[in-house]
Structure formats: structure tokens, C-alpha cells
Amino acid sequence: MTDLRDGTSSAGHVSVESDRSTASSDAAASTEATATETVVLDLDDPRATDRDVVGGKGAALAIAANAGCPVIPGWVVTVYGTRQIDGEGIDVLEAELQEAWRGGPVVVRSSSVVEDGDEESMAGRYETVADVTTVEQLRKAIATVLDSRTNVADDTPDLEPQHDIAVVVQRQIDPTWSGVAFGVDPVTGRPDRRTVAVVCGDPDDLVSGTVDGDTWITDADGAVVTEPEDPETDPGDDLIAAVVDLVNEVGERFDGPQDVEWAADADGTLYLLQTRPVTTEVTAVPEGPELGTGPIAETFPSGMAALEVDLWVPPLREGIAHALRIGAVASDGDVDASPVLVTIYGRPAVDLELFGRSDRNRSPIRDRARRVVASWRLGRLRAALPAAGRRIARRTDEELGQLGPLEDYADEQLLDLLHRSRDVLRALHGHEVLTGLITDPSGNELTGNGVALRLLADARRRGLTDAEAIVREPAILSLYAPRIGGEPDLPEVTDVPDRPDRTTDPEAPGVVREALRMRVRWVHELQARAALVLGRRLHDRDLLDQPTAIRHVRLDDLCASVRSGTAPDLQPPPADDALPSRFRRGADGTIVPLRSGNGDDGTGAGGGTGRGKPFVMDDETEVDDIPDGAVLLTAALGPELAGVLGRLEGVVAETGSPLSHVAILAREADVATVVGLAGAREDLADAESLVVDGGAGTVERSTS
Incomplete structure (x- = not known):
């Protein structure tokens, strides 16, 4: 904003080329003039509701003013008027400005015809000039606003430097409180939420992004849902509710949710400063449980195709439900009422409320989980679980060892293998x-990933290909996610130090758990290879274009195709976009992302404390791109990270569990790790430096 209290402006003057034309004078003087030929219009003039005449901001204020909303009185130099200034200089409107002037101070703002539209707001792009107290200052302020078009045009394709613009002039107020408010949640698009940001004084610093202000989230009626932590302002619940009422009223007038700038003076009088359509995509009112990728993000870091879903998701869902019941982490009623595990466009998500990771009921679930740990300490589970786990691992090994070459199996035998192996997965899961549930996240057990990395490094030193290494040492499979078809994507490692301090006691719960997870991965691989054999056979019979297309066939359709000799239906591929770390679904199935309950609700996964510059990993990032000494911000702890952990200062994942493969491996490498910190990539990417505390589960910004 430019301040004209000293009577000067940093912007150049618009040149004066000639006296105003007779035509423009006659048009301004004529009471019969149309809106498009009028130089100045009051905001309460119905003709000022046309954005082609007064620009987007002016039209919105005029519509609100004519509807009775609390708009500060003012007037607009129309597009027709600024065109004359562009052509002939500011003096061409001398008489009209003198006549419209009603004393100061006033604020002079832009109102471009491309501003405040449905798809783009252009918020903050043009100059605003405050403290204008004379007509001479008004002339300079108008020139400043018009000159600011050049910078906007430089940054906007297909926009001419002298594009159409009007200028809004309003009485300047001295607010006690001000801010912005949204008729939906601007982050998630939820239509049942309102967001009110508040600062002391005028809203310029908030709108420009210089300060964050304090933010309240309310329901549609103004009842506070989330308050700011350690707020610097105290506007009171009544003012927050009044702002929400204003946002709702303006939304009704404009037939859709609005992004509103507002101000309130000392006696509580509320003013509408500006309104524009919310550019956030409106989603739906969420219902049902809180979902998220949570503890399964590492097992299935990318989307699964149809056959992979049918083979791997039902056993995992049933295994989770059985464990939650046996462990008393959730009641039978809770489990029966929950989806437990769902897939959305091939992306899996669990019911976070069952795992104690929901903001809605975190404490009760954690209380039940603590009772499981207490039972373990009392010895009721101490003997049973590790022994049972070892028995299942041995039985799985025996069944796998009895298998012959899959190419020797008949089609029906392969189909039977796919079905029976799902029962094995159910027990393993x-x-x-x-x-x-009874494994200490800070335990010192040797990890399956650690073993696999050492085996892979040894195999490469001996000159084995990755495929040969996997055949010789199937434990290496744990280093990449399961998939039907495709080549193994293994990390680049050449040497992994031994960790003799790690526990290898077969009775230790952590060791047993790692053994079970390894068997799960082996069964996944068995199913994937059996399916691929069937894919090659269907391809040879001209029923599939390529063998790997088998992954896009539902299991029932695959059985029918093999038995009938007809081509199977192919399902759409999985979605490329990852699911939000926390979300619920609308009645129509719409994904509604959820805000995290607070900014530091991550879970410590150990590894001590680390400090470094943040580096964001997205779907396009190669692991070789990750710089040494960085704090990695990632959606999930995928197996591809195993080979780079040793050169990182810290890892922060938006999803995941302290007991995941890579989290355990990070502890083994003494890399500070925090998991389950929703929104980490967006919220922390701009930090100069981050301090990660893997014990406390906190991530703090630092300037050194």
C-alpha cells in the first residue's frame, strides 16, 4: 500500500495530453447517460453492479450495498473514465473528481475487470493507496493504481498493460479488528465450515501475507470448532459469530461461498470491505469415520490395480479386524460398524479412529491400547503371541517350500493357489x-529391512543382478512394494554397517513381528508371480493384449475368463494422486481432506534429534535427488528410502507408524524420525531449517 500522508507518491504521474474532450464532458453531464458512458458512479447506484462498467471489486461492493450489506460509502471511477485518463491524462476528469470529492481521508483501490472472478481473484496484485485527504492526492492515488497494471500484466499472460480497470474510492475507517473470512474451509473445501482470520487494526498485512493473524474455524452457524493456539488477538465469540453471519449473508446474495475482507470499529460496527468468490473447490459435508493411509502407507505406498486389491486388501482388512478384537483395542461393535480398511481408486486407507489416530476420539482409543500394553507387561500375552507368531511363520515357510515351479501348475491349480494364499495372508496379518500392539517402538531389535540391505549390498559386491539376488536371498523383497509385473526397484546401496548391538532374540516381539512381515511380502510375491503366469497364458490365447494387464482384472473375472475362454474385463488403472493423510467422505463419495487438530501432532519414531534444511519429496522425486544432510519431508516412508537414510539428518512423514519397516530402519541408522504429521510437506517446506526430535515427535522451525 502507498501512503500519501506526505503528499507524494512513488508512482509516476499519468501524463496530461489535452483538455478533456467535449464528448466526455457532455456524457458526464447528461442525466440520460448510460452506465457505460458515465465517469463516476456511487456504489449504491444500481448501474454500478455491472462488472464491465466498474470492474470486479466495484461490482461486488455495489451488489452488496444495493442488497443492504454494511458496505462503506464510496464511489467508483468507471472503466469508461479510466479509458479517458489513459488516452488524455488525469486532467480530463478534473471536474468530475472535484464534484465527487466528499472529503477525506479515503482509500483508493483497484477494480479491474479481470479481478475477483470465479476462477481467479488477483488478490493483492494491484496497488492500494490510503490516507488520501485532498483532491490533488486523489489524482496521484488514481495514477498509482493505474500504473500498477503494468506489473500485473508483466506477470499475467495475455493481459495488456493498459487493460480495463475502474478505481474504487471509499471513506477510510480506523478499525479495531479486521481480517478475512471464507464461506467454506479454504483448505479442505468443506461447505459446513467457516474460517475467520483476525488481526488488530487494518487487514493489509494479513491480506499481503506479511502476518498470519489468528484463525478461528466455526460451523456454518458461527459456533467455534477450532480456536487458535496462543492467539495475539481477542475479538470475542460475538464478533466471530457476527463475521460468520456476514459471510453467510454475502454468500446468499452472490449464490455461492465468498472470500470476504471485513473490519470492525471500537463500538463493534462491522463493515464489508471486499468480497470475491472462493476459488477453492467446494467439496462436500463429510460423514462417516476419519480415514487415512496411516500405518499401511509403507506396505502399499502407491496405487494398487484391481487384482492386487482383490488379493491383498481383504486379508489385510480381516487380519486387522481380528487383531483389534483380540487385543481389546476396539470393541466388537466398533469393528462391526467400521469399514476398517477401504480402497479409493486403488489407494488403501484405514479407519484412523480404530487405531487411535483420529482427532475426534484419540484419547479413548489410546487408553484401550495402553490396556493392551499393560496386559503384555502382566504376562498375559507375553508367552502366547511370540510363540504363536513363530508357529505361523514356520508353517508359512513349510507351505512355501512345498511349492514347485509355477509354470508347471495347471490353470485351476494357480487359481486355487491365489485363493488359498489369501487365507495365509489373513493369519499373518x-x-x-x-x-x-505390544512391540516397544523404541526397541533395539534387528530389522528385516536392515537384514535385507546387508544382503543386497553383499550380493552386489559379488556381482549378482538384482533378480539373482532376490532368488538367492528372498528377504531382499522387503525393500520394494509388491506389484504384479514390472521389474524390482531396489535402492542403490553398496555397504551397510553391521549393528551387533541389535537384538536377534527370536522371543522378542519386534523380531517376531519382522519375521511375520517378511512372510507377508513373500506371499505377496508368490501371488504376483502366479497371476503373471496366468497373464502370459491369457495373452498367448489372445485374451489379453499383454501379460501384465492381468493386474487390471478382478479376481472373479479372472476365474471366469480362465474357465470360459473369454476375454476378461479390464478395470481402470489406480489413481496417480495420493490420498490426503486425513480425510472423510461425503455422501456422494467425495474425498474431504481434514485439517489436523494441531500443528505438532506427529508421532516420534526415535533416532534422536536432527537438524537440517527441508527437502520435499513428491511423486517425481528420485532418491538420488535427495541431498545429504537434509530433513526429508515425505508423504510416506516407502521402501525406496531404505538406501538413503544414512545420509539424512531427519525424516518427517505425513503418514505411517513408528513400527513400519523404514521407521525402524531409520532408528537403526540414528536418523531422527517423526511420522503421522499431517500436512508436513506443505506446512514446513519454506522453513530455513528444521529440528526433528524423534523422541518427542516434534518438528520445529529454526533459523540456524
Whole structure:
């Protein structure tokens, strides 16, 4: 904003080329003039509701003023008027400005025809000039606003430097409180939420992004849902509710949610400073449980195709449900009422409320989880679970060892193998989850990932290909996610130090859990290879274009195709976009992202404390791009990270569990790790430096 209290302006004057034309004088003087030929219009003039005449901001204020909303009185130099200034200089409107002037101070703002539209607001792009107290200052202020078009045009394709613009002039107020408010949640698009940001004084610093202000989230009626932590302002609940009422009223007038700038003076009088359509995509009112990728993000870091979903998701869902019941982490009624595990466009998500990771009921679930740990300490589970886990692991090994070459199996035998192996997965998952409930996240057990990395490094030193290494040492499979078809994507490692301090006691719950997880991965691989054999056979019979297309066939359709000799239906590929770390679904299935309950609700996964510059990992990032000494911000702890952990200062994941493969491996490498910190990539990417405390589960910004 430019301040004209000293009577000067940093912007250049618009040149004066000639006296105003007779035509423009006659048009301004004529009471019969149309809006498009009028130089000045009051905001309460119905003709000022046309954005082609007064620009987007002016039209919005005029519509609100004519509807009775509390708009500060003012007037607009129309597009027709500024065109004359562009052509002939500011003096061309001398008479009209003198006549419209009603004393100061006033605020002079832009109102471009491309401003405050449905798709783009252009907020803050043009100059605003405050403290204008004379006509001479008004002339300079108008020139400043018009000159600011050049910078906007430089940054906006297909926009001419002298594009159409009007200028809004309003009485300046001295507010006690001000801010912005949204008729939906601007982050999630939830239509049942309102967001009110508040600062002391005028809203310029808030709108420009210089300060954050304090933010209240309310329901549609103004009842506070979330308050700011350690607020610097105290506007009171009544003012917050009044602002929400204003946002709702303006939304009704404009037939859609609005982004509103507002101000309130000392006696509580509320003013509408500006309104524009919310550019956030409006989603839906969420219902049902809080979902998220949570503890399964590492097992399935990318989307699964149809056959992968059918083979791997039902056993995992049933295993989780069984473990939660046996462990008393959730009641039978809670489990029966929950989806437990869902897939959305091939992306899996769990019911976070069952795992104690929901903001809605975190404490009760954690209380039940603590009772499981107490039972373990009392010895009721101490003997049973590790012994049962070892038995299942041995039985799985025996069944896998009895298998012959898959190419020797008949089609029906392969189909039977796919079905029976799902029962094996169900048992493995159930015991693995239950054992995880009693495993100390800070334990010192040797990890499956650590073993696999050492085996891979040794195989490469001996000159083996990755495929040969996997055949010789199947434990290496744990280093990449399961998939039907495709080549193994293994990390680049050449040497991994031994960790003799790690526990290898087969009775230790952590060791048993790692053994069960390893068997899960082996069964996944068995199913993937069996399916691929069937894919090659269907391809040879001209029923599939390529063998790997088998992953896009539902299991029932695959059985029918094999038995009938008809081509199977192919399902759409999985979605490329990852799911939000926390979300609920609308009645129509819409994904509604949820805000995290607070800014530091991550879970410590150990590794001590680390400090470094943040580096954001997205879907396009290669692990070789990750710089040494960085604090990695990632959606999930995928297996591809195993080979780079040793050169990082810290890892912060938006999803995941302290008991995941890579989290355990990070502890093994003494890398500070925090998991389950929703929104970390967006919220922390701009930090100069981050301090990660893997014990406390906190991530703090630092300037050194």
C-alpha cells in the first residue's frame, strides 16, 4: 500500500495530453447517460453492479450495498473514465473528481475487470493507496493504481498493460479488528465450515501475507470448532459469530461461498470491505469415520490395480479386524460398524479412529491400547503371541517350500493357489498387527529391512543382478512394494554397517513381528508371480493384449475368463494422486481432506534429534535427488528410502507408524524420525531449517 500522508507518491504521474474532450464532458453531464458512458458512479447506484462498467471489486461492493450489506460509502471511477485518463491524462476528469470529492481521508483501490472472478481473484496484485485527504492526492492515488497494471500484466499472460480497470474510492475507517473470512474451509473445501482470520487494526498485512493473524474455524452457524493456539488477538465469540453471519449473508446474495475482507470499529460496527468468490473447490459435508493411509502407507505406498486389491486388501482388512478384537483395542461393535480398511481408486486407507489416530476420539482409543500394553507387561500375552507368531511363520515357510515351479501348475491349480494364499495372508496379518500392539517402538531389535540391505549390498559386491539376488536371498523383497509385473526397484546401496548391538532374540516381539512381515511380502510375491503366469497364458490365447494387464482384472473375472475362454474385463488403472493423510467422505463419495487438530501432532519414531534444511519429496522425486544432510519431508516412508537414510539428518512423514519397516530402519541408522504429521510437506517446506526430535515427535522451525 502507498501512503500519501506526505503528499507524494512513488508512482509516476499519468501524463496530461489535452483538455478533456467535449464528448466526455457532455456524457458526464447528461442525466440520460448510460452506465457505460458515465465517469463516476456511487456504489449504491444500481448501474454500478455491472462488472464491465466498474470492474470486479466495484461490482461486488455495489451488489452488496444495493442488497443492504454494511458496505462503506464510496464511489467508483468507471472503466469508461479510466479509458479517458489513459488516452488524455488525469486532467480530463478534473471536474468530475472535484464534484465527487466528499472529503477525506479515503482509500483508493483497484477494480479491474479481470479481478475477483470465479476462477481467479488477483488478490493483492494491484496497488492500494490510503490516507488520501485532498483532491490533488486523489489524482496521484488514481495514477498509482493505474500504473500498477503494468506489473500485473508483466506477470499475467495475455493481459495488456493498459487493460480495463475502474478505481474504487471509499471513506477510510480506523478499525479495531479486521481480517478475512471464507464461506467454506479454504483448505479442505468443506461447505459446513467457516474460517475467520483476525488481526488488530487494518487487514493489509494479513491480506499481503506479511502476518498470519489468528484463525478461528466455526460451523456454518458461527459456533467455534477450532480456536487458535496462543492467539495475539481477542475479538470475542460475538464478533466471530457476527463475521460468520456476514459471510453467510454475502454468500446468499452472490449464490455461492465468498472470500470476504471485513473490519470492525471500537463500538463493534462491522463493515464489508471486499468480497470475491472462493476459488477453492467446494467439496462436500463429510460423514462417516476419519480415514487415512496411516500405518499401511509403507506396505502399499502407491496405487494398487484391481487384482492386487482383490488379493491383498481383504486379508489385510480381516487380519486387522481380528487383531483389534483380540487385543481389546476396539470393541466388537466398533469393528462391526467400521469399514476398517477401504480402497479409493486403488489407494488403501484405514479407519484412523480404530487405531487411535483420529482427532475426534484419540484419547479413548489410546487408553484401550495402553490396556493392551499393560496386559503384555502382566504376562498375559507375553508367552502366547511370540510363540504363536513363530508357529505361523514356520508353517508359512513349510507351505512355501512345498511349492514347485509355477509354470508347471495347471490353470485351476494357480487359481486355487491365489485363493488359498489369501487365507495365509489373513493369519499373518492378524498376528503381525497384534504383535505390533505390544512391540516397544523404541526397541533395539534387528530389522528385516536392515537384514535385507546387508544382503543386497553383499550380493552386489559379488556381482549378482538384482533378480539373482532376490532368488538367492528372498528377504531382499522387503525393500520394494509388491506389484504384479514390472521389474524390482531396489535402492542403490553398496555397504551397510553391521549393528551387533541389535537384538536377534527370536522371543522378542519386534523380531517376531519382522519375521511375520517378511512372510507377508513373500506371499505377496508368490501371488504376483502366479497371476503373471496366468497373464502370459491369457495373452498367448489372445485374451489379453499383454501379460501384465492381468493386474487390471478382478479376481472373479479372472476365474471366469480362465474357465470360459473369454476375454476378461479390464478395470481402470489406480489413481496417480495420493490420498490426503486425513480425510472423510461425503455422501456422494467425495474425498474431504481434514485439517489436523494441531500443528505438532506427529508421532516420534526415535533416532534422536536432527537438524537440517527441508527437502520435499513428491511423486517425481528420485532418491538420488535427495541431498545429504537434509530433513526429508515425505508423504510416506516407502521402501525406496531404505538406501538413503544414512545420509539424512531427519525424516518427517505425513503418514505411517513408528513400527513400519523404514521407521525402524531409520532408528537403526540414528536418523531422527517423526511420522503421522499431517500436512508436513506443505506446512514446513519454506522453513530455513528444521529440528526433528524423534523422541518427542516434534518438528520445529529454526533459523540456524
